[in-house]
Amino acid sequence: MFALRRIMDGLSHQGGGSNSNSTMETFLSNYKLGKMLGFGSFGEVKLAKHVLTAHKVAIKQLSRQGIHDKGMTEKVSREINIMKLLNHPHIIRLYEVIETPTHICLVMEYAKFGDLFDYIVVKGSLPEDEARKVFQQIISALAYCHTSMIVHRDLKPDNILLDSKCNVKLADFGFSNTLQDGHFLKTSCGSYNYAAPEVISGKWYAGPEVDVWSCGVILYALLCNFLVHYSNEAASEQFVFTGGKYSLKRITSPGARDLISRMLVVDPLKRLTIPEICQHPWFQRCLAPYLAVPLPQLLQQAQKIDEEILQQVIKMGFDPNQVIECIHNRKQTQATVTYYLLLDNRPKVLETYTRAQLEGTSENASYNILTNQLPSPATGHHLQSCTEYGGTSSKLQSAANRKWALGLQSRARPQEIMMVVLRALHELTVCWKKIGHYNMKCRWIPGTAGYRESSMLNDPVHSIANQHSIETDEAIASANVVKFEVQLYKARDEKYLLDLQRVQGPQFLFLDLCAALLAQLQVI
16 A cells, blocks of 8 residues: 555634625636535635536635634745746646635636545556656656746645546645745755655755655655655765665666666755656657657747637637737636636647647757648548648738648548558558557668558558557667657647658658658659
8 A cells, every 4th residue: 555644634614604605606606616625724625617618627715814824825825826827738727816805716627536646545556657657747747847937845646636537737836936046945845755855954955856856756656656765864964765775676667767766866966857857768758749849839839829719718708809818918817717718628638739739940840741632542531731821922911810730631530541641651661659549650761671560451440549560679770760750630620630750860861751651642
Protein backbone atom coordinates (compact mmCIF):
# COMPACT_ATOMS: atom_id res chain seq x y z
CA MET A 1 0.00 0.00 0.00
CA PHE A 2 1.01 3.61 -0.43
CA ALA A 3 3.40 4.42 2.36
CA LEU A 4 2.26 7.90 3.36
CA ARG A 5 -0.77 8.45 5.54
CA ARG A 6 -2.94 11.14 4.08
CA ILE A 7 -3.43 14.06 6.45
CA MET A 8 -6.66 15.90 5.77
CA ASP A 9 -7.07 19.50 6.78
CA GLY A 10 -9.76 19.91 9.40
CA LEU A 11 -12.71 22.14 8.79
CA SER A 12 -14.85 23.67 11.47
CA HIS A 13 -18.29 24.01 9.98
CA GLN A 14 -19.97 27.27 10.70
CA GLY A 15 -23.64 27.41 11.08
CA GLY A 16 -25.36 27.98 7.79
CA GLY A 17 -29.08 27.78 7.54
CA SER A 18 -31.43 28.30 4.65
CA ASN A 19 -30.80 32.06 4.61
CA SER A 20 -27.07 31.64 4.00
CA ASN A 21 -27.72 28.98 1.38
CA SER A 22 -30.16 31.18 -0.49
CA THR A 23 -27.71 34.09 -0.32
CA MET A 24 -24.97 31.92 -1.79
CA GLU A 25 -27.27 30.72 -4.58
CA THR A 26 -28.09 34.33 -5.40
CA PHE A 27 -24.43 35.15 -5.99
CA LEU A 28 -23.93 31.88 -7.86
CA SER A 29 -27.04 32.27 -10.01
CA ASN A 30 -25.15 31.22 -13.15
CA TYR A 31 -24.48 27.81 -11.60
CA LYS A 32 -26.60 24.98 -10.25
CA LEU A 33 -24.90 23.65 -7.13
CA GLY A 34 -24.56 19.90 -6.70
CA LYS A 35 -22.91 17.41 -4.36
CA MET A 36 -20.00 18.01 -2.03
CA LEU A 37 -16.61 17.09 -3.47
CA GLY A 38 -14.43 17.72 -0.45
CA PHE A 39 -13.22 20.08 2.25
CA GLY A 40 -10.24 22.37 2.57
CA SER A 41 -8.68 24.56 5.22
CA PHE A 42 -11.08 27.44 4.70
CA GLY A 43 -14.22 25.93 3.23
CA GLU A 44 -15.81 23.31 1.05
CA VAL A 45 -15.64 22.32 -2.60
CA LYS A 46 -18.88 21.61 -4.44
CA LEU A 47 -19.72 20.24 -7.83
CA ALA A 48 -21.82 22.63 -9.93
CA LYS A 49 -23.19 22.94 -13.43
CA HIS A 50 -22.85 26.05 -15.53
CA VAL A 51 -26.43 26.94 -16.50
CA LEU A 52 -25.65 28.33 -19.96
CA THR A 53 -23.34 25.58 -21.23
CA ALA A 54 -24.42 22.70 -18.93
CA HIS A 55 -20.75 21.88 -18.30
CA LYS A 56 -19.57 20.83 -14.83
CA VAL A 57 -17.28 22.95 -12.67
CA ALA A 58 -15.86 22.73 -9.16
CA ILE A 59 -16.62 25.68 -6.87
CA LYS A 60 -14.29 26.20 -3.94
CA GLN A 61 -16.00 28.31 -1.26
CA LEU A 62 -13.47 30.03 1.00
CA SER A 63 -14.69 31.50 4.27
CA ARG A 64 -13.58 35.10 4.66
CA GLN A 65 -13.69 34.76 8.44
CA GLY A 66 -11.56 31.60 8.39
CA ILE A 67 -8.99 33.23 6.11
CA HIS A 68 -8.81 36.30 8.37
CA ASP A 69 -8.58 34.32 11.60
CA LYS A 70 -5.62 32.31 10.33
CA GLY A 71 -3.87 35.34 8.85
CA MET A 72 -3.95 33.87 5.36
CA THR A 73 -5.39 36.82 3.45
CA GLU A 74 -2.16 37.54 1.59
CA LYS A 75 -1.57 33.86 0.83
CA VAL A 76 -5.05 33.34 -0.63
CA SER A 77 -4.81 36.54 -2.65
CA ARG A 78 -1.46 35.43 -4.10
CA GLU A 79 -2.87 32.01 -5.01
CA ILE A 80 -5.80 33.58 -6.86
CA ASN A 81 -3.58 36.01 -8.75
CA ILE A 82 -1.23 33.22 -9.79
CA MET A 83 -4.05 30.99 -11.01
CA LYS A 84 -5.44 33.84 -13.10
CA LEU A 85 -2.10 34.02 -14.94
CA LEU A 86 -1.87 30.35 -15.86
CA ASN A 87 -3.21 28.90 -19.10
CA HIS A 88 -1.93 25.40 -19.84
CA PRO A 89 -3.70 22.12 -20.77
CA HIS A 90 -2.26 20.39 -17.68
CA ILE A 91 -2.97 23.12 -15.12
CA ILE A 92 -6.41 23.44 -13.53
CA ARG A 93 -8.19 26.45 -14.97
CA LEU A 94 -9.70 29.18 -12.80
CA TYR A 95 -12.79 30.38 -14.68
CA GLU A 96 -13.84 33.18 -12.38
CA VAL A 97 -13.80 34.50 -8.81
CA ILE A 98 -17.14 35.39 -7.23
CA GLU A 99 -17.08 37.36 -3.97
CA THR A 100 -19.90 37.35 -1.45
CA PRO A 101 -20.04 39.10 1.95
CA THR A 102 -19.01 35.86 3.68
CA HIS A 103 -17.12 33.85 1.08
CA ILE A 104 -14.74 33.97 -1.86
CA CYS A 105 -15.87 31.45 -4.46
CA LEU A 106 -13.35 30.07 -6.95
CA VAL A 107 -15.02 28.54 -10.00
CA MET A 108 -12.52 26.02 -11.35
CA GLU A 109 -12.17 23.26 -13.89
CA TYR A 110 -13.74 19.99 -12.73
CA ALA A 111 -11.42 16.97 -12.55
CA LYS A 112 -13.68 13.92 -12.72
CA PHE A 113 -11.19 11.29 -11.50
CA GLY A 114 -10.08 13.15 -8.40
CA ASP A 115 -6.45 13.35 -7.36
CA LEU A 116 -3.43 11.24 -8.19
CA PHE A 117 -3.04 10.08 -4.59
CA ASP A 118 -6.35 8.21 -4.64
CA TYR A 119 -5.57 6.92 -8.12
CA ILE A 120 -2.31 5.36 -6.87
CA VAL A 121 -4.00 3.92 -3.79
CA VAL A 122 -6.58 2.16 -5.96
CA LYS A 123 -4.28 1.02 -8.79
CA GLY A 124 -1.04 0.50 -6.94
CA SER A 125 2.19 0.78 -8.92
CA LEU A 126 1.49 2.13 -12.38
CA PRO A 127 2.80 0.45 -15.53
CA GLU A 128 5.90 2.24 -16.73
CA ASP A 129 4.27 3.70 -19.85
CA GLU A 130 1.35 5.10 -17.84
CA ALA A 131 3.68 6.50 -15.17
CA ARG A 132 5.78 8.09 -17.89
CA LYS A 133 2.74 9.75 -19.48
CA VAL A 134 1.64 11.19 -16.13
CA PHE A 135 5.18 12.35 -15.38
CA GLN A 136 5.57 13.97 -18.81
CA GLN A 137 2.39 15.96 -18.31
CA ILE A 138 3.48 17.06 -14.82
CA ILE A 139 6.84 18.23 -16.15
CA SER A 140 5.17 20.06 -19.04
CA ALA A 141 2.92 21.97 -16.62
CA LEU A 142 5.84 22.66 -14.32
CA ALA A 143 8.05 23.92 -17.15
CA TYR A 144 5.26 26.32 -18.11
CA CYS A 145 5.01 27.57 -14.51
CA HIS A 146 8.75 28.18 -14.27
CA THR A 147 8.78 29.97 -17.61
CA SER A 148 5.98 32.15 -16.22
CA MET A 149 8.25 32.83 -13.21
CA ILE A 150 6.10 30.80 -10.82
CA VAL A 151 7.34 28.04 -8.50
CA HIS A 152 4.77 25.60 -7.06
CA ARG A 153 6.57 24.45 -3.86
CA ASP A 154 3.88 21.94 -2.87
CA LEU A 155 3.98 19.25 -5.52
CA LYS A 156 2.52 15.96 -4.35
CA PRO A 157 -0.04 13.45 -5.69
CA ASP A 158 -2.77 15.12 -3.60
CA ASN A 159 -2.34 18.32 -5.62
CA ILE A 160 -2.32 16.62 -9.02
CA LEU A 161 -5.83 16.07 -10.36
CA LEU A 162 -7.01 13.83 -13.19
CA ASP A 163 -9.71 14.79 -15.69
CA SER A 164 -12.22 12.47 -17.37
CA LYS A 165 -9.48 11.14 -19.69
CA CYS A 166 -6.93 10.71 -16.87
CA ASN A 167 -4.92 13.69 -18.07
CA VAL A 168 -2.99 15.61 -15.42
CA LYS A 169 -4.32 18.89 -14.02
CA LEU A 170 -1.84 20.57 -11.68
CA ALA A 171 -3.69 22.25 -8.81
CA ASP A 172 -3.42 23.93 -5.39
CA PHE A 173 -1.09 26.89 -5.78
CA GLY A 174 -1.48 27.94 -2.15
CA PHE A 175 2.25 27.74 -1.44
CA SER A 176 3.30 29.04 -4.84
CA ASN A 177 5.27 32.21 -5.28
CA THR A 178 6.58 34.36 -8.08
CA LEU A 179 10.26 34.33 -8.97
CA GLN A 180 12.48 37.34 -9.44
CA ASP A 181 15.93 37.28 -10.99
CA GLY A 182 18.61 37.51 -8.33
CA HIS A 183 16.18 36.84 -5.47
CA PHE A 184 15.99 33.70 -3.36
CA LEU A 185 13.24 32.09 -1.29
CA LYS A 186 13.53 30.76 2.24
CA THR A 187 10.02 29.80 3.33
CA SER A 188 9.85 26.22 4.55
CA CYS A 189 6.57 24.95 3.11
CA GLY A 190 4.93 22.01 1.41
CA SER A 191 4.61 18.40 2.49
CA TYR A 192 7.55 17.00 4.46
CA ASN A 193 7.64 13.78 2.43
CA TYR A 194 7.97 15.62 -0.88
CA ALA A 195 9.90 18.73 0.14
CA ALA A 196 13.53 19.15 -0.91
CA PRO A 197 16.23 18.97 1.81
CA GLU A 198 17.08 22.67 1.44
CA VAL A 199 13.43 23.59 2.05
CA ILE A 200 13.16 21.47 5.19
CA SER A 201 16.43 22.78 6.58
CA GLY A 202 15.32 26.39 6.08
CA LYS A 203 18.08 27.31 3.65
CA TRP A 204 17.84 29.77 0.78
CA TYR A 205 16.76 28.32 -2.56
CA ALA A 206 16.04 29.68 -6.03
CA GLY A 207 12.76 27.81 -6.55
CA PRO A 208 12.65 25.52 -9.60
CA GLU A 209 15.09 23.03 -8.09
CA VAL A 210 12.75 22.27 -5.17
CA ASP A 211 9.96 21.39 -7.61
CA VAL A 212 12.37 19.02 -9.38
CA TRP A 213 13.03 17.18 -6.12
CA SER A 214 9.29 16.78 -5.50
CA CYS A 215 8.83 15.43 -9.02
CA GLY A 216 11.52 12.84 -8.35
CA VAL A 217 9.66 11.61 -5.27
CA ILE A 218 6.38 11.57 -7.23
CA LEU A 219 7.90 9.53 -10.06
CA TYR A 220 9.29 7.06 -7.51
CA ALA A 221 5.82 6.77 -5.97
CA LEU A 222 4.18 6.23 -9.38
CA LEU A 223 6.50 3.36 -10.22
CA CYS A 224 6.80 1.78 -6.78
CA ASN A 225 3.60 2.68 -4.92
CA PHE A 226 5.99 3.67 -2.14
CA LEU A 227 7.68 6.84 -0.92
CA VAL A 228 11.36 7.61 -0.59
CA HIS A 229 11.55 8.13 3.18
CA TYR A 230 14.27 10.12 4.84
CA SER A 231 15.04 11.03 8.41
CA ASN A 232 14.62 14.46 9.97
CA GLU A 233 18.23 14.73 11.11
CA ALA A 234 20.51 17.24 9.45
CA ALA A 235 24.10 16.23 8.74
CA SER A 236 26.62 18.48 7.02
CA GLU A 237 23.94 20.82 5.74
CA GLN A 238 21.94 18.04 4.12
CA PHE A 239 19.13 15.69 5.01
CA VAL A 240 19.93 12.02 4.74
CA PHE A 241 17.73 9.21 3.52
CA THR A 242 17.23 6.12 5.60
CA GLY A 243 20.78 5.42 6.69
CA GLY A 244 22.09 7.88 4.11
CA LYS A 245 20.76 5.78 1.23
CA TYR A 246 17.56 4.99 -0.57
CA SER A 247 16.82 1.94 -2.67
CA LEU A 248 15.81 1.88 -6.32
CA LYS A 249 15.55 -1.91 -6.43
CA ARG A 250 11.79 -1.67 -6.84
CA ILE A 251 12.30 0.10 -10.19
CA THR A 252 13.22 -2.36 -12.91
CA SER A 253 13.70 0.18 -15.72
CA PRO A 254 17.34 1.36 -15.98
CA GLY A 255 16.21 4.61 -17.59
CA ALA A 256 13.78 5.42 -14.79
CA ARG A 257 16.36 4.55 -12.15
CA ASP A 258 18.90 6.84 -13.77
CA LEU A 259 16.43 9.72 -14.04
CA ILE A 260 15.23 9.43 -10.43
CA SER A 261 18.75 9.11 -9.05
CA ARG A 262 19.74 12.33 -10.83
CA MET A 263 16.65 14.19 -9.61
CA LEU A 264 16.95 13.12 -5.97
CA VAL A 265 20.37 14.69 -5.45
CA VAL A 266 20.80 16.49 -2.13
CA ASP A 267 23.02 19.17 -3.63
CA PRO A 268 20.61 21.39 -5.61
CA LEU A 269 23.44 22.55 -7.89
CA LYS A 270 23.99 18.96 -9.05
CA ARG A 271 20.28 18.16 -9.37
CA LEU A 272 18.79 17.87 -12.85
CA THR A 273 16.96 20.91 -14.18
CA ILE A 274 13.60 20.80 -15.96
CA PRO A 275 15.22 21.24 -19.43
CA GLU A 276 17.63 18.39 -18.63
CA ILE A 277 14.75 16.18 -17.53
CA CYS A 278 12.99 16.91 -20.82
CA GLN A 279 16.07 15.76 -22.74
CA HIS A 280 16.50 12.53 -20.78
CA PRO A 281 16.03 9.42 -23.00
CA TRP A 282 13.49 7.87 -20.63
CA PHE A 283 11.39 11.05 -20.66
CA GLN A 284 11.62 11.42 -24.44
CA ARG A 285 10.24 7.97 -25.12
CA CYS A 286 6.62 8.01 -26.41
CA LEU A 287 6.48 11.77 -25.87
CA ALA A 288 3.27 13.21 -27.30
CA PRO A 289 4.03 15.77 -30.06
CA TYR A 290 2.16 18.58 -28.34
CA LEU A 291 4.37 18.18 -25.25
CA ALA A 292 7.47 18.65 -27.38
CA VAL A 293 6.39 22.12 -28.51
CA PRO A 294 8.86 24.81 -27.37
CA LEU A 295 7.38 26.87 -24.56
CA PRO A 296 7.53 30.22 -26.40
CA GLN A 297 5.32 28.76 -29.13
CA LEU A 298 3.02 27.19 -26.52
CA LEU A 299 2.63 30.54 -24.77
CA GLN A 300 1.89 32.21 -28.08
CA GLN A 301 -0.65 29.55 -29.03
CA ALA A 302 -2.44 29.91 -25.69
CA GLN A 303 -3.20 33.53 -26.54
CA LYS A 304 -4.92 32.69 -29.82
CA ILE A 305 -8.69 32.67 -30.00
CA ASP A 306 -10.41 29.57 -31.29
CA GLU A 307 -12.72 30.77 -34.05
CA GLU A 308 -15.11 27.83 -33.80
CA ILE A 309 -15.62 28.29 -30.05
CA LEU A 310 -15.91 32.04 -30.51
CA GLN A 311 -18.78 31.57 -32.95
CA GLN A 312 -20.57 29.33 -30.46
CA VAL A 313 -20.25 32.02 -27.78
CA ILE A 314 -21.56 34.69 -30.16
CA LYS A 315 -24.59 32.53 -30.97
CA MET A 316 -25.41 32.53 -27.24
CA GLY A 317 -25.96 36.28 -27.41
CA PHE A 318 -22.58 37.75 -26.45
CA ASP A 319 -21.11 40.70 -28.30
CA PRO A 320 -18.14 39.46 -30.40
CA ASN A 321 -16.01 42.57 -29.84
CA GLN A 322 -16.47 42.40 -26.08
CA VAL A 323 -15.69 38.70 -26.03
CA ILE A 324 -12.44 39.18 -27.96
CA GLU A 325 -11.44 42.15 -25.81
CA CYS A 326 -12.09 40.29 -22.56
CA ILE A 327 -10.14 37.24 -23.71
CA HIS A 328 -7.15 39.32 -24.81
CA ASN A 329 -7.18 41.32 -21.56
CA ARG A 330 -7.77 38.19 -19.44
CA LYS A 331 -10.93 39.62 -17.89
CA GLN A 332 -13.21 37.20 -16.09
CA THR A 333 -16.71 37.78 -17.41
CA GLN A 334 -19.65 35.57 -18.26
CA ALA A 335 -18.50 35.68 -21.87
CA THR A 336 -14.98 34.43 -21.07
CA VAL A 337 -16.31 31.81 -18.64
CA THR A 338 -18.59 30.51 -21.38
CA TYR A 339 -15.77 30.59 -23.94
CA TYR A 340 -13.30 28.63 -21.81
CA LEU A 341 -15.90 26.11 -20.62
CA LEU A 342 -16.78 25.34 -24.24
CA LEU A 343 -13.09 25.24 -25.15
CA ASP A 344 -12.12 22.88 -22.32
CA ASN A 345 -15.05 20.53 -22.85
CA ARG A 346 -15.12 20.15 -26.61
CA PRO A 347 -14.43 16.63 -27.91
CA LYS A 348 -10.72 16.56 -28.57
CA VAL A 349 -7.59 14.59 -27.95
CA LEU A 350 -4.53 16.43 -26.64
CA GLU A 351 -2.27 14.42 -28.92
CA THR A 352 -3.84 16.09 -31.97
CA TYR A 353 -1.96 19.25 -31.14
CA THR A 354 1.18 18.79 -33.17
CA ARG A 355 4.27 20.88 -33.52
CA ALA A 356 3.09 21.84 -36.99
CA GLN A 357 0.24 23.80 -35.42
CA LEU A 358 2.41 25.69 -33.00
CA GLU A 359 5.91 26.04 -34.41
CA GLY A 360 7.01 28.50 -37.02
CA THR A 361 9.68 27.89 -39.64
CA SER A 362 13.05 27.14 -38.04
CA GLU A 363 16.01 24.82 -38.33
CA ASN A 364 13.93 21.94 -36.99
CA ALA A 365 10.59 23.13 -38.32
CA SER A 366 8.26 20.59 -39.86
CA TYR A 367 8.00 20.28 -43.62
CA ASN A 368 4.41 19.85 -44.71
CA ILE A 369 3.11 18.24 -47.86
CA LEU A 370 1.30 20.79 -50.03
CA THR A 371 -0.92 19.51 -52.80
CA ASN A 372 -4.08 20.32 -54.63
CA GLN A 373 -5.93 17.06 -54.10
CA LEU A 374 -5.49 13.45 -53.17
CA PRO A 375 -8.07 10.96 -54.46
CA SER A 376 -9.35 8.33 -52.08
CA PRO A 377 -10.25 5.14 -53.93
CA ALA A 378 -12.58 4.04 -51.16
CA THR A 379 -14.97 6.98 -51.19
CA GLY A 380 -14.09 9.31 -54.01
CA HIS A 381 -13.36 12.09 -51.54
CA HIS A 382 -10.32 14.25 -52.12
CA LEU A 383 -7.61 15.48 -49.83
CA GLN A 384 -7.22 19.13 -50.63
CA SER A 385 -4.55 21.61 -49.70
CA CYS A 386 -5.54 24.03 -46.97
CA THR A 387 -3.54 26.79 -48.62
CA GLU A 388 -6.61 28.11 -50.35
CA TYR A 389 -5.53 31.72 -50.58
CA GLY A 390 -4.22 32.43 -54.05
CA GLY A 391 -2.05 35.24 -55.30
CA THR A 392 -4.83 37.73 -55.95
CA SER A 393 -5.10 40.71 -53.66
CA SER A 394 -8.86 40.22 -53.24
CA LYS A 395 -8.31 36.82 -51.67
CA LEU A 396 -5.50 38.03 -49.46
CA GLN A 397 -7.66 40.86 -48.14
CA SER A 398 -9.97 38.34 -46.51
CA ALA A 399 -7.11 36.26 -45.09
CA ALA A 400 -7.26 38.10 -41.77
CA ASN A 401 -10.60 36.47 -41.05
CA ARG A 402 -9.55 33.01 -42.22
CA LYS A 403 -7.00 30.55 -40.88
CA TRP A 404 -3.99 29.26 -42.76
CA ALA A 405 -3.04 25.62 -42.50
CA LEU A 406 -0.57 23.40 -44.31
CA GLY A 407 -1.29 19.81 -45.19
CA LEU A 408 -3.55 17.42 -47.05
CA GLN A 409 -7.21 17.91 -46.28
CA SER A 410 -10.19 15.62 -46.79
CA ARG A 411 -13.77 14.97 -45.71
CA ALA A 412 -13.26 11.22 -45.97
CA ARG A 413 -13.30 9.02 -42.88
CA PRO A 414 -10.01 8.95 -40.94
CA GLN A 415 -9.54 5.20 -41.55
CA GLU A 416 -9.94 5.69 -45.28
CA ILE A 417 -7.48 8.57 -45.37
CA MET A 418 -4.88 6.57 -43.46
CA MET A 419 -5.48 3.60 -45.73
CA VAL A 420 -4.44 5.62 -48.78
CA VAL A 421 -1.38 7.01 -47.00
CA LEU A 422 -0.27 3.63 -45.64
CA ARG A 423 -0.47 2.09 -49.08
CA ALA A 424 1.84 4.80 -50.35
CA LEU A 425 4.29 4.32 -47.46
CA HIS A 426 4.18 0.59 -48.15
CA GLU A 427 5.26 1.13 -51.74
CA LEU A 428 8.09 3.42 -50.65
CA THR A 429 9.42 0.80 -48.18
CA VAL A 430 8.92 3.15 -45.24
CA CYS A 431 8.77 1.42 -41.86
CA TRP A 432 6.58 2.74 -39.08
CA LYS A 433 5.04 2.15 -35.68
CA LYS A 434 1.83 3.50 -34.17
CA ILE A 435 2.15 5.95 -31.26
CA GLY A 436 -1.41 7.26 -31.29
CA HIS A 437 -4.75 6.55 -32.91
CA TYR A 438 -3.77 8.51 -36.03
CA ASN A 439 -0.14 9.23 -35.28
CA MET A 440 2.88 7.21 -36.43
CA LYS A 441 6.63 7.43 -36.19
CA CYS A 442 8.28 6.54 -39.49
CA ARG A 443 11.78 5.77 -40.71
CA TRP A 444 13.03 5.66 -44.26
CA ILE A 445 16.44 4.55 -45.46
CA PRO A 446 16.92 4.92 -49.23
CA GLY A 447 17.44 1.52 -50.80
CA THR A 448 16.34 -0.43 -47.69
CA ALA A 449 13.23 -2.59 -47.58
CA GLY A 450 10.69 -1.54 -44.99
CA TYR A 451 8.88 -3.69 -42.48
CA ARG A 452 5.24 -4.16 -43.29
CA GLU A 453 2.35 -6.55 -42.77
CA SER A 454 0.15 -7.66 -45.63
CA SER A 455 -2.89 -7.92 -43.35
CA MET A 456 -2.91 -4.14 -42.98
CA LEU A 457 -3.43 -3.66 -46.70
CA ASN A 458 -6.46 -5.92 -46.77
CA ASP A 459 -8.16 -4.61 -43.64
CA PRO A 460 -8.80 -0.86 -43.75
CA VAL A 461 -11.02 -0.96 -40.68
CA HIS A 462 -8.26 -2.28 -38.43
CA SER A 463 -5.34 -0.73 -40.27
CA ILE A 464 -4.88 2.00 -37.72
CA ALA A 465 -5.25 -0.30 -34.72
CA ASN A 466 -2.55 -2.72 -35.84
CA GLN A 467 0.91 -2.21 -34.38
CA HIS A 468 3.14 -2.31 -37.41
CA SER A 469 6.55 -3.57 -36.56
CA ILE A 470 9.54 -1.27 -36.84
CA GLU A 471 12.90 -2.74 -36.00
CA THR A 472 14.50 -1.02 -33.05
CA ASP A 473 18.00 -1.84 -34.17
CA GLU A 474 19.87 1.26 -33.02
CA ALA A 475 22.99 -0.12 -34.69
CA ILE A 476 21.72 1.23 -38.02
CA ALA A 477 23.80 4.35 -38.18
CA SER A 478 23.49 6.02 -41.54
CA ALA A 479 23.71 9.64 -42.60
CA ASN A 480 20.81 8.96 -44.96
CA VAL A 481 18.29 7.83 -42.35
CA VAL A 482 15.17 10.01 -42.40
CA LYS A 483 12.85 9.92 -39.41
CA PHE A 484 9.51 11.66 -39.51
CA GLU A 485 6.03 11.61 -38.01
CA VAL A 486 2.66 11.27 -39.73
CA GLN A 487 -0.27 12.86 -37.93
CA LEU A 488 -3.93 13.09 -38.90
CA TYR A 489 -5.98 15.53 -36.90
CA LYS A 490 -9.43 17.03 -37.19
CA ALA A 491 -9.80 20.49 -38.69
CA ARG A 492 -12.92 22.61 -38.91
CA ASP A 493 -16.05 21.76 -40.92
CA GLU A 494 -15.67 18.00 -40.42
CA LYS A 495 -12.43 17.94 -42.39
CA TYR A 496 -9.25 16.06 -41.56
CA LEU A 497 -5.73 17.36 -42.07
CA LEU A 498 -2.73 15.12 -42.73
CA ASP A 499 0.66 16.45 -41.71
CA LEU A 500 4.22 15.14 -42.08
CA GLN A 501 6.99 16.36 -39.79
CA ARG A 502 10.70 15.77 -40.21
CA VAL A 503 12.26 14.64 -36.94
CA GLN A 504 15.76 13.69 -38.07
CA GLY A 505 17.75 13.36 -41.23
CA PRO A 506 18.85 15.43 -44.22
CA GLN A 507 16.27 18.01 -45.19
CA PHE A 508 16.63 17.48 -48.93
CA LEU A 509 16.26 13.72 -48.55
CA PHE A 510 13.06 14.35 -46.62
CA LEU A 511 11.81 16.60 -49.41
CA ASP A 512 12.66 13.87 -51.92
CA LEU A 513 10.62 11.43 -49.86
CA CYS A 514 7.71 13.88 -49.75
CA ALA A 515 7.85 14.25 -53.52
CA ALA A 516 7.90 10.48 -53.93
CA LEU A 517 4.95 10.15 -51.56
CA LEU A 518 2.99 12.74 -53.52
CA ALA A 519 3.71 10.79 -56.68
CA GLN A 520 2.45 7.59 -55.04
CA LEU A 521 -0.67 9.46 -53.97
CA GLN A 522 -1.10 10.56 -57.58
CA VAL A 523 -1.29 14.24 -56.73
CA ILE A 524 1.75 15.36 -58.75
